[in-house]
Amino acid sequence: MNATVIIIFVTIVAMTLVITYFAAKRTKSASDFYTAGGGLTGWQNGMAIAGDYLSAASFLGIAGAIALFGFDGFLFSIGYLVAYLVVLFIVAEPLRNLGKYTLADMINARFDAKKVRGAAALSSITIVIFYMIAQLVGAGALIQLLFGIDYLWAVILVGVMMTIYVLFGGMTATSWVQIIKAILLMLGTVILSFLVLKNFNFNILEMFAQMKTATPHGEAYLNPGVRYTIPLDTISLMLALVLGTAGLPHILMRFFTVRDAKTARSSVMWATWIVGLFYVMTIFLGFGAAAFVGSTDIIATNAAGNMAAPLLAQALGGDILMSFISAVAFATILAVVAGLVLSGASAFAHDIYGQIIKKGNVSEREQMLAARYASLGVAIFSILLAVFAQSLNVAFLVSLAFCIAASANLPVIIYTIFWKRFNTSGAVTAILTGLISALVLVTLSPSVMSPEVGAAILVGDPIFPLTNPAIVSIPLGFLGGVAGTLLSKESDAKKYAEVKVRANTGGFRQL
Amino acid sequence: MAKSITGEVIKGAAGSERATVNNPARTTSGEIDFERIEQSSSFKNLMDAKKKFLIPVTILFLGLYVLFNIIISYTTWLEGSFMGDISWVWVFAFGLFVMTWTLVTVYMKRAAKFDELANKTLVEFGYEDKEETR
Numbered sequence: 001m002n003a004t005v006i007i008i009f010v011t012i013v014a015m016t017l018v019i020t021y022f023a024a025k026r027t028k029s030a031s032d033f034y035t036a037g038g039g040l041t042g043w044q045n046g047m048a049i050a051g052d053y054l055s056a057a058s059f060l061g062i063a064g065a066i067a068l069f070g071f072d073g074f075l076f077s078i079g080y081l082v083a084y085l086v087v088l089f090i091v092a093e094p095l096r097n098l099g100k101y102t103l104a105d106m107i108n109a110r111f112d113a114k115k116v117r118g119a120a121a122l123s124s125i126t127i128v129i130f131y132m133i134a135q136l137v138g139a140g141a142l143i144q145l146l147f148g149i150d151y152l153w154a155v156i157l158v159g160v161m162m163t164i165y166v167l168f169g170g171m172t173a174t175s176w177v178q179i180i181k182a183i184l185l186m187l188g189t190v191i192l193s194f195l196v197l198k199n200f201n202f203n204i205l206e207m208f209a210q211m212k213t214a215t216p217h218g219e220a221y222l223n224p225g226v227r228y229t230i231p232l233d234t235i236s237l238m239l240a241l242v243l244g245t246a247g248l249p250h251i252l253m254r255f256f257t258v259r260d261a262k263t264a265r266s267s268v269m270w271a272t273w274i275v276g277l278f279y280v281m282t283i284f285l286g287f288g289a290a291a292f293v294g295s296t297d298i299i300a301t302n303a304a305g306n307m308a309a310p311l312l313a314q315a316l317g318g319d320i321l322m323s324f325i326s327a328v329a330f331a332t333i334l335a336v337v338a339g340l341v342l343s344g345a346s347a348f349a350h351d352i353y354g355q356i357i358k359k360g361n362v363s364e365r366e367q368m369l370a371a372r373y374a375s376l377g378v379a380i381f382s383i384l385l386a387v388f389a390q391s392l393n394v395a396f397l398v399s400l401a402f403c404i405a406a407s408a409n410l411p412v413i414i415y416t417i418f419w420k421r422f423n424t425s426g427a428v429t430a431i432l433t434g435l436i437s438a439l440v441l442v443t444l445s446p447s448v449m450s451p452e453v454g455a456a457i458l459v460g461d462p463i464f465p466l467t468n469p470a471i472v473s474i475p476l477g478f479l480g481g482v483a484g485t486l487l488s489k490e491s492d493a494k495k496y497a498e499v500k501v502r503a504n505t506g507g508f509r510q511l
Numbered sequence: 512m513a514k515s516i517t518g519e520v521i522k523g524a525a526g527s528e529r530a531t532v533n534n535p536a537r538t539t540s541g542e543i544d545f546e547r548i549e550q551s552s553s554f555k556n557l558m559d560a561k562k563k564f565l566i567p568v569t570i571l572f573l574g575l576y577v578l579f580n581i582i583i584s585y586t587t588w589l590e591g592s593f594m595g596d597i598s599w600v601w602v603f604a605f606g607l608f609v610m611t612w613t614l615v616t617v618y619m620k621r622a623a624k625f626d627e628l629a630n631k632t633l634v635e636f637g638y639e640d641k642e643e644t645r
Contacts, residue, residue: 071604078604078607081607081608082572082576082607082610085569085611088618089565090569205595205596205597208595208596211596222596222597222598223598224590228584232584234583235577239577242576265622268615272611272612272615273612276611276612280608497546497548500558501549504557504558504561504629505638507638508545508638
């Protein structure tokens, strides 16, 4: 670690702590804590969504995947971006119009039943935990590489920072950390892309021509099939990516931080432009790393390719740029885990404690206390899990989180808004079928079962052939909702009329 | 049946604009009659306008996305040269990016119209958002 790294690093940490200090003064109610009082503007929330979404897996993971596997690495960028159309067209506005703090609020606007809220909270917590372990394990490994700190201390460092933001500054601090991170990340990516393009004489054709010979894959590098060779597996993964975003609790929660559906809509627009431009630039980062660092060196530093972007920064801009990019990666990790802690805490404190156990009879002070205890609990629990999960594959955990989000959350969201006959038991079965089938199929898949001892968690021949079960578990989630609905006679046309009117007009709010 | 009765009530409500402001969609017990709003022509206009845009557009973008993944997974159709060493795969992929940005932009314009229609329904049934009139 040199002095530049330490200065940039300390500056970013200090900046986020100043934000937290001012945010803490403004965090007086549960609504301030969970949603920053609902007072963010469209561009602010759009930047925060981008900051929440562009995780280390996006920045370092995709850059590395493109560097090592060419076009196949870029597939992630495509899926992650197109997903925003699902968010914009189907989920964002009804969610804002019906909900208060959590996804469960939105579903409970139609079905006032504890079991529905419980099921929704359970699936949210499961997704948050998988996503969080992935982020923390990735963070620990990265910080270890970037700053030479032990894995254990790296995880604790990130854990303490995220806890401070959320505990004291709630959603206000989290949002601004995410906004600043988005700006830093875009800045770093633009600088790197510019340097890469400069080295290719700003000629895209020349860049592609050089890439044909720059990697061990030869011409195949520029076409699909280097990494993903089983067609159904590719399609399954891509389905999880495009449909999962609209079910991720920490992304959904961001729509409660704006005052109305119109602002929710414009925040998706901002997010789509920022995220999209970022993903276009991942091509330059990946190609640049493959051409100017070389896959041998990338793999030597980290087998998964996660160090491609920082190594590229070093090759093209020297130690100062490398330090800056490393600090950006650190800020990226902090912003995402803070958002995750907050969404996990809201499911525990608001859904399970406030609404199910206390039946909504909680004072403002009790809500705040519960929210803070839950944040602390979620943070400590995930730090502990991350310490023991060091050897788990991060990319697998992230794609699993997307798969559960698409299978357990998306069907129930769609049915709640669009299906008149849908009922309480349908809501419960939709969530549980999606959640359980995704988890069970993954347990039986090659990601968890391998005949080779030590290659995966369980030893044995995989029973389910695909690494990502989305292509089976998403339809099962939808079918589970239909089956549960039809098996029960319950149907409330009056309530559906209310939900339909409120979801589509934004009027008659019951908050 | 109750439906036909409410149906006629709605026609009356939608027909005379003045009456609706003073006479929001509330039942005698003070609850809002959402079924009456749902059946009103102004709300139906909103839903029709939304469906007319959202259904085809959703089928289009999900269709193109899935088609892309099927083509690149099962065939080599897109692996021919578009220009120099850039194959059609990149063109299609970039096309999906352009599609996303275009649809978002188009939707933002359309949604302004949906807001107008939604507002008509809200005004007709006497709902005012306190924040909006602030």
